[in-house]
Amino acid sequence: MKPFEYAKATARADATAQAANDATFIAGGTNLLDLMKLEVMAPDKLVDINRLDLSEISETDDGGLRIGALVTNSDCAADKRIRDDYPVLSRAILAGASGQLRNKATTGGNLCQRTRCYYFYDTAMPCNKREPGSGCQAMEGFNRIHAILGASDACIATYPGDMAVAMTALDAEVEIEDKTGDIRHVPVQEFHLLPGDHPEKDNILESGDLITAVILPPPVDGKQIYQKVRDRASYAFALCSVAAIVKMDGDTIDGVALAFGGLAHKPWRDEAVEELLVGQQPSAELFGKAADQLLAEAQGYGSNDFKIPLTRRVLISVLKEATQTGAAS
Amino acid sequence: MNAHRKMDKPDSRNRLDDMRQGLVGTAMDRPDGPLKVSGQATYAHEWDVPDMVHGVLARATISKGRVTDVARDEILADDAIHAVITDDRLLRRPAQGGANEAPPQGSKQVDYFGQPIALVVADTFEQARHAANNLKISYEAEGNAAFDPEAAGTETDKPEDDQLDQGDLDQAMRDAAFTVDQVYRTPGHNSAAMEPHCAIASWEGDKLTLRGSYQMLNFNINELADALHISPDNIRMLSPYVGGGFGSKLGLSAEAVAAAIAAKEIGRPVCVTLSRQQVFETTVRRSETRQHVRLSCGEDGVLTGLGHECLVSNLPGEEFYEPVTQATHFLYGGKNRRLGIEVARLNRTCGGSVRAPGEAVGMQVLENAMDELAEAAGIDPVELRKRNIPEQHPEKDIPYSSRRFTEALDEGAKRFGWDQRNRKPGATREGDWLIGHGMAGAARINVLSEAKAKVTLLADGSAVVETDMTDIGTGTYAILTQIACDMLGLPADKVETKLGDTDYPAGPGSGGSWGASSSGSAVFLACEEIRRKLADKLGSDESDLDLADGKVGTGDSAQSLADILDGEEISAIGHIEPGKTLEDWQQATYGSYFAEVAVNAVTGETRVKRMLGVFGAGRILNEKTATSQCYGGMIWGIGSALTEELAFDSRDGHIVNHDLAEYHIPVNLDVPQIEVVLLKERDEFASPIQAKGIGELGICGAAAAVTNAIYNATGIRVRDYPATLDKVLAGLPDE
């Protein structure tokens, strides 16, 4: 870990002002310190934002919820309103990491967690995300956990989280305050970037930007499911995960939101898949078409080829479960 | 006083059974338990050594070649940095278990990616870590490194002692009613003990004290002395508590020598701990294996031929190779046999012992093949194994010592409800889960190792046991205490067992499952001698001595030991050596595993729902610690079956998943409640206490029970371990 200057932010303006000079915010720190120890990340300055007043979950005027950026994953998953109205979010958070990590990890920090690509994590390896232009060792290396959707010639890393996958299906928005004090809202779906030619950029945050909250829209009807597939029963990153919110009208699919984890550089959502399903009656054929649509452009890189058939099977299975009428959510 | 025994003859006296207290064998709590559960046990890093500074190793980032420059000056410009050590005595590779001499030294030559190159020493850990991370090392790489054991150009050799060609296996295969002819693969493993390797070195003049985390101090002290070019008389090593070993701490590793050299150079104690990534990269790995198994049998299922030909790997020059066929030699009959091991020479992290070297992967595959043969022959897998238990060793003209294989198979089948299973593969489903059952046999060679222990009966009627033997979680503190208690008639709180200090008599070290029977025998012999002295005092025969609860005799005539000792103390050193019984009888431990799995029909994920192990390992010295050892082994089997795999990069041989996030050892949720049954057994050929090893038996075939159950659940044979979901998925029908 490189020596760094440590400062505690006392107010949001103070935080963004300090961070504007190439400092990095630290909240839970569970991923940042992990990476700093390896010197994958080596900021000159850390601004500790834990004292900021961002630890509340409050109701919004339109009946949604505002989850403060410093709300821990544990508090978010255990919040009664979230358990009752957004169970897919509780489930997704509980599927991630461990009890200890969820107690420390925050809502804002979790959105910013970085890929677990083995080559990104090893400073002896070339990596376009860590050192732009140095190359990608994963593409022709061991890439079991890597992307099958939306990857580029520069990077095949995946976003590793669960929480943001559920938030993507929920059409949540990230609230960001910039260094001038302006506040903007960005859909979670647009928060993370695809790697393209600039895999070093995980998301849309600019220097000095502070995530202040995630806003959940008012609860929607329908069945909510989070399914995660991984290499051990617990405490492992997703090989593939699906957050599904499906509303039935009789035996017709009335509304559907599907987001996928472990497949791409961001939580993956494909509106064409959802359009294909809405207004239709559930059938094996329909679900097969949805999977065809989702995976039309999917590409494996060797050790992750299995994710294509796996995702197909998991999607079909989740859709079957979600469209079964009569069952409670 | 020295009580010496060479195990040339069986000992069927079963003397421990005569002791009135009967503490041996019971589920006594570990005496070290209260310290461990309260964080008071001192592991290697946890000694309060004044004036200590910290060292961190820097690693090679090429796979083969030479170091041309280490940019020491850049780093040393910082006042906090005390030294950058690139001494020729630094270890290039860890020592193999029992090496008793230094392994290859000098880090200028690079043999594998991740090899230690230099040690950076600083005031604090944080400073040393940062400096080591940024130490610039220049290399001249050689382009002819080898990374793939199965590639055409890879150099291989065949250890002469491990090739057997008996009868005509090819003909037996042609003539057989049923055959199996399959290739299986198992991946590399890391011991992944929870405590990373660590050493604190401090010098007083020419005397070195090394507090470390090692399994076999009796050998480690000589390895360290040889590496430093000093006499072992000038070294004291301390490892009273070891946070797991599983083979990785058998031989000396880089941190010990680096710490010792640095401490001498800067004149202050130095602490060096491996990072978790360094544990993966620089301590020993279990070799991956390619195993070609051929089995042939008649209509009756009796084996006529058995082939087990294996490819393993290690660094050039290493004598150790994974002894995959170790149990195959004696477990089943079949007069036409071809067993062999070939070693590919690779530039990968050093291969070495990981829990149950040989059987852990060899039995796992042999027991898969037996399951396939049972299927082919239409014979129940339990029955097939029973029909193939030979009278005499199938390759040598020697008998077996005590062997409870048949009983383990029968008892396991009965307790598990084996006859209730659905024999048809892929035919039982609960929701999304396919249910299957599988079983496998267990076998592990038994070894007695030379050991000494000193027992002192103090004048107050309490006793102390001293040996440099270690307790790596195995229960040594408990079992040595229990043996001394029963032999001397003392309650548990009157015996103190002191371990892990080379100032004490040399034990056998913790490895190869021999620790309990060997050290236990040394303590037993010492106690016998003390009993003789007590008997002399009383004018009676040692064999008539009736000791319990700190007294001699019972009732009104009972005398306290303190009174008899009358201010004196009696001490004796027990010394056991292996002898003819190890050569003239095939000694091993046996068992059976039964597993129920659920395989997700959608995702291919496997969960073990139920698992039973039945084991015969001679006298059980402590039911609780022995059972725990079996749990451990069986859960390692679950890991081997389902999740554990070292992933090597094909281009430079580096371990890609060198941490505990991506090298998947089982977590709590991967493991169901497991049942362990320990059979009553006394093996008179094994040791004077009729005990055999049990620390590794639990893993020796366990994974096969799981994968055989996956077959029963799905009809899919995964022959390429681990059975991760992708491999199962490939065989599942569309949903």
Next chain:
Amino acid sequence: MESTELVVNGKTYKLEADSRVTLLDALRNHLGLTGTKKGCDHGQCGACTVIVEGRRVNSCLTLACMHDGDEITTIEGIGQPDNLSTLQSAFVAHDGFQCGYCTPGQICSATAMIEEAKAGWPSFVSDDLDGSAELSNEEISERMSGNLCRCAAYPNIVNAIRQAAGEQS
């Protein structure tokens, strides 16, 4: 250098240390509280688990200077050899450890986990999210999956926790 006040097991310590010092290294290398273990230093094993302000966390993944004024409970504060907590005694009785290295982390984790369950926190394996889940074997296993044990004492760890949780409720 950062000045930090840590309240560990009820005792206040003043720490002057490099900002890079983690809470784990502060405990082990600066305060002499070596009961908390370092197994991976990256939040992948749970051996370093301590209880900060009532919550179990990985002390390796947080900086000491981030905890100025925080109340921290380590294994030393849970019970001593001659005065073990119910859970510690249950670990001894059930042989919920072998080498003992992951054990302080297991016990700190379980101590806080029992409180989490009492507070109605659901887990990944809970059928309902309503917080009604009893601490079954499966619930304990899931909630304790952040604490690796290579000796694999898992069945005994579960039994020890189930017994202790039952005695406390």
